[in-house]
Amino acid sequence: MGQAAAETFPDLPPDQPEAIRIDDLRKSFGMIEVLRGVSLRACEGDVVAIIGGSGSGKSTLLRCINFLETPTSGRIVIGGEEIALRPDGTPASRRQIERARRSLGMVFQQFNLWSHRTILENLIEVPVHVLGVPRTEAVARAMSLLTRVGLAEKAGAYPAFLSGGQQQRAAIARALAIDPRAMLFDEPTSALDPELVGEVLNVIRDLAAEGRTMILVTHEMNFAREVASHVIYLHNGVIEEQGPPASLFGAPRSDRLKKFLKSVS
Amino acid sequence: MEGLITASGLGPALDLLALSPPGWGGNLLRGLVNSMQIALGAFGLGLLIGLLGAYGKLYGGPVIRDLLAVYTTIVRAVPELILILILYFAVTDALNQFLVAQGYGRIQISGVVAGIAVLGVVQGAYATEVLRGAILAVPAGQIEAARAFGMPPLMLARRITLPAMLAFALPGLANLWLIATKDTALLAVVGFGELTLETRQAAGSTKAYFTFFVAAGLLYLLISLISGRVFGWLERRARRGEPGAGGGGR
Numbered sequence: 001m002g003q004a005a006a007e008t009f010p011d012l013p014p015d016q017p018e019a020i021r022i023d024d025l026r027k028s029f030g031m032i033e034v035l036r037g038v039s040l041r042a043c044e045g046d047v048v049a050i051i052g053g054s055g056s057g058k059s060t061l062l063r064c065i066n067f068l069e070t071p072t073s074g075r076i077v078i079g080g081e082e083i084a085l086r087p088d089g090t091p092a093s094r095r096q097i098e099r100a101r102r103s104l105g106m107v108f109q110q111f112n113l114w115s116h117r118t119i120l121e122n123l124i125e126v127p128v129h130v131l132g133v134p135r136t137e138a139v140a141r142a143m144s145l146l147t148r149v150g151l152a153e154k155a156g157a158y159p160a161f162l163s164g165g166q167q168q169r170a171a172i173a174r175a176l177a178i179d180p181r182a183m184l185f186d187e188p189t190s191a192l193d194p195e196l197v198g199e200v201l202n203v204i205r206d207l208a209a210e211g212r213t214m215i216l217v218t219h220e221m222n223f224a225r226e227v228a229s230h231v232i233y234l235h236n237g238v239i240e241e242q243g244p245p246a247s248l249f250g251a252p253r254s255d256r257l258k259k260f261l262k263s264v265s
Numbered sequence: 266m267e268g269l270i271t272a273s274g275l276g277p278a279l280d281l282l283a284l285s286p287p288g289w290g291g292n293l294l295r296g297l298v299n300s301m302q303i304a305l306g307a308f309g310l311g312l313l314i315g316l317l318g319a320y321g322k323l324y325g326g327p328v329i330r331d332l333l334a335v336y337t338t339i340v341r342a343v344p345e346l347i348l349i350l351i352l353y354f355a356v357t358d359a360l361n362q363f364l365v366a367q368g369y370g371r372i373q374i375s376g377v378v379a380g381i382a383v384l385g386v387v388q389g390a391y392a393t394e395v396l397r398g399a400i401l402a403v404p405a406g407q408i409e410a411a412r413a414f415g416m417p418p419l420m421l422a423r424r425i426t427l428p429a430m431l432a433f434a435l436p437g438l439a440n441l442w443l444i445a446t447k448d449t450a451l452l453a454v455v456g457f458g459e460l461t462l463e464t465r466q467a468a469g470s471t472k473a474y475f476t477f478f479v480a481a482g483l484l485y486l487l488i489s490l491i492s493g494r495v496f497g498w499l500e501r502r503a504r505r506g507e508p509g510a511g512g513g514g515r
Binding site: 066068094097098099100101102104106108110111112113114115116117118125126129130158159160161178 | 407414415417431503505
């Protein structure tokens with residue numbers, strides 16, 4: 001695990017400002033150590049894909065970035081601002097966490113749209129009430145985002161009346177509505193019927209193409225290979241191997257990764 | 266119309282129920298207004314206590330949770346009538362002894378205030394459990410999503426958790442409201458002039474027991490019917506995001 005912490009990031013362009021940086025992150029649930037010293041860096045415009053088997057800690061890693069899980073120890077720097085942690089890993093300041101979260105657009109496996117609000121209301125909720133954007137401005141922006149993900153005519157519908165793919169596209173639009181510094185995707189297509197996966201991946205592909213910073217936990221290996229600028233293979237809470245997608249998928253070095261790639265293809 | 270009433274023998278009964286003396290209808294309506302005042306106040310106070318109680322039970326520390334457990338257990342275990350007698354007489358007495366010891370004069374607690382306080386404390390214990398269950402029924406992911414977007418806790422409760430839990434809470438709250446309207450009758454034992462006491466007095470004075478108690482029963486029924494409509498509308502509104510939801514208030 002020391003190897004993971006010491007690993008450098010030779011493939012990342014050094015001239016871009018750093019969006020997210022994680023140093024030696026550890027997370028235990030009771031006696032079980034789920035993350036055992038993981039370091040990660042994403043500069044502006046990077047698409048970092050995190051892959052790994054179930055129980056490898058990849059979702060936990062993503063959820064630690066915006067403190068939906070409280071790390072046990074480690075350093076997290078978001079947009080150049082280090083999150084102050086107490087010795088036990090809990091955040092020292094709720095306000096600082098909230099500020100950091102407002103710059104990170106999270107997309108969940110289960111969409112998690114607010115079911116008592118329409119799609120449009122879902123999109124303007126955080127801009128209007130948390131960020132203080134004037135309502136008309138927020139609505140205009142929300143409508144253009146909905147148009148972009150192909151859901152303009154669903155603006156007045158409630159989430160339960162949409163298909164899974166539509167809900168996930170709306171959830172991506174909701175995350176974009178806060179104009180985030182980086183997007184966090186937690187297995188965005190894992191809860192979808194196979195025929196709906198494509199429409200969601202298309203939206204994410206577009207975002208990657210326009211240079212959005214993204215950290216993406218995914219089971220879609222072909223997609224990770226296509227959109228990622230950097231791929232991290234996590235196994236048992238440590239980074240087993242990482243690098244540009246071409247080398248990681250094309251010429252995996254570790255036996256575990258070879259076996260993993262064989263098992264999912 | 267006139268002839269029909271005479272033929273049915275309802276004439277004397279309607280005379281007794283006339284709104285102005287010598288009819289007793291005005292007294293009954295005054296009692297009804299008093300009852301509704303207390304029911305509304307108690308229900309509102311109960312909601313407030315219930316909300317704080319539910320959040321305390323869900324997110325409070327061990328001491329708060331234990332205190333709330335004692336509160337909900339005792340209040341729900343002891344008959345309302347006994348609680349009313351305890352709170353009305355014992356608490357008033359204790360308060361007055363305290364005031365006298367501090368050098369103040371005795372006070373007379375008004376029936377309305379006492380009724381609202383007593384029934385509100387009872388309602389609060391039940392509302393705590395209704396709201397706790399409803400909050401737990403809100404999908405955790407929706408609360409997590411709000412946290413992930415940096416929503417502060419109070420705003421999260423107001424904008425996400427409370428509106429989302431309303432659909433789950435309303436059937437239980439409708440029950441509590443109906444119980445509140447009828448529990449007001451218990452305040453007759455402490456001499457408060459709500460609908461049941463007014464009815465008893467009217468019936469006792471005229472010996473027309475049947476007429477007055479049927480009339481009071483109809484008034485309680487009317488309240489229930491109207492309440493059912495209102496709660497049905499509220500529940501349909503709270504469930505507007507759910508496909509094929511319905512049945513509220515029917």
